[in-house]
Amino acid sequence: MSSQTTLAMRERAAAERMEAEAADLPKVRERALRSAQRWTELADLSDRASPGRLR
Numbered sequence: 001m002s003s004q005t006t007l008a009m010r011e012r013a014a015a016e017r018m019e020a021e022a023a024d025l026p027k028v029r030e031r032a033l034r035s036a037q038r039w040t041e042l043a044d045l046s047d048r049a050s051p052g053r054l055r
Helices: 003-049
Strands: none
16 A cells, blocks of 8 residues: 555545544533533532632
């Protein structure tokens, strides 16, 4: 197999991975938003538990 063929195969595989990752972005974004919301809720609970403490 020539180095050009190998390079073309690697480039095609990389493009396929990028397409698959792009398809997952909405799911990743949704998980990140849920996680941020949970952290915000935890911070709010912490603030209520110790109102005089600054973050």
